[in-house]
Amino acid sequence: MKPVIALTKGRLEKQFIQFFEQMDYDIAPLKDKGRKLRIETEQFSFFFAKGPDVATYVENGIADLGVIGGDILYEHQPDVYNLFPLPFGQCRMALATKKDYQWPDQKKRIASTFTNITKDYFKNKGESVDIIKLEGSVELAPILGLADGIVDIVETGTTLKENGLVVVDEFLDFSARLIANRSSLKLKRKSLTPVIETMKKGAYSRD
Numbered sequence: 001m002k003p004v005i006a007l008t009k010g011r012l013e014k015q016f017i018q019f020f021e022q023m024d025y026d027i028a029p030l031k032d033k034g035r036k037l038r039i040e041t042e043q044f045s046f047f048f049a050k051g052p053d054v055a056t057y058v059e060n061g062i063a064d065l066g067v068i069g070g071d072i073l074y075e076h077q078p079d080v081y082n083l084f085p086l087p088f089g090q091c092r093m094a095l096a097t098k099k100d101y102q103w104p105d106q107k108k109r110i111a112s113t114f115t116n117i118t119k120d121y122f123k124n125k126g127e128s129v130d131i132i133k134l135e136g137s138v139e140l141a142p143i144l145g146l147a148d149g150i151v152d153i154v155e156t157g158t159t160l161k162e163n164g165l166v167v168v169d170e171f172l173d174f175s176a177r178l179i180a181n182r183s184s185l186k187l188k189r190k191s192l193t194p195v196i197e198t199m200k201k202g203a204y205s206r207d
């Protein structure tokens with residue numbers, strides 16, 4: 001049985017393909033996949049899903065290995081082996097708000113896709129806030145008056161800047177991660193070890 005690898009759709013998938021290409025694997029079918037959600041290569045079975053779903057598929061043993069953002073691991077805490085960081089998808093988690101914003105004296109309203117990360121961040125500060133869950137374009141919330149601030153991913157800072165927001169605090173650094181199903185690592189050790197070791201070598205042989 002070929003190892004099954006779940007990839008996070010979108011930017012991480014593209015960066016993974018570039019990373020994997022540097023190793024001696026046949027990745028042509030991945031590059032030319034169109035709208036297909038499953039791709040077979042000579043050595044692997046790949047499928048593509050949203051980050052939190054990749055974690056769910058790996059946790060349940062549908063995929064042996066998965067590539068997800070570190071943000072998803074922090075937010076969803078799936079029961080998987082967190083093998084090692086991959087050399088792409090580097091970002092930070094930040095609290096941000098409007099430039100020159102006067103925070104209210106009463107309970108703050110914070111919008112985020114990452115409600116658990118937001119809850120932990122404010123809990124550690126000993127502050128109680130109202131958290132508003134959004135699915136994307138979180139930067140709109142302070143601008144439109146839905147929230148006082150946001151907790152979101154920052155990479156280049158362009159999205160914040162172009163929307164008149166500024167970072168108040170940066171508190172988590174992360175990158176993409178390789179994760180594995182706990183039983184697969186034991187039962188399929190022979191077929192998984194070579195690819196895990198190859199990816200590890202690829203990840204650590206860089207600057």
Ligand SMILES: Nc1ncnc2c1ncn2[C@@H]1O[C@H](COP(=O)(O)OP(=O)(O)OP(=O)(O)O)[C@@H](O)[C@H]1O
Binds near residue numbers: 008010069070
């Ligand atoms: N600006 C960014 N730069 C680098 N990595 C990012 C950035 N935004 C998100 N990521 C990482 O990529 C992963 C997937 O994010 P991506 O934006 O591709 O999918 P998404 O969050 O499901 O958004 P969408 O619904 O727009 O596809 C995130 O979990 C995070 O680890």
Ligand SMILES: O=P(O)(O)OC[C@H]1O[C@H](OP(=O)(O)OP(=O)(O)O)[C@H](O)[C@@H]1O
Binds near residue numbers: 138139154156158
């Ligand atoms: O610092 P930057 O380089 O500008 O990147 C940060 C932006 O990237 C992500 O959004 P994404 O593009 O995934 O869109 P989304 O708002 O729909 O999640 C994130 O949520 C920020 O909005």
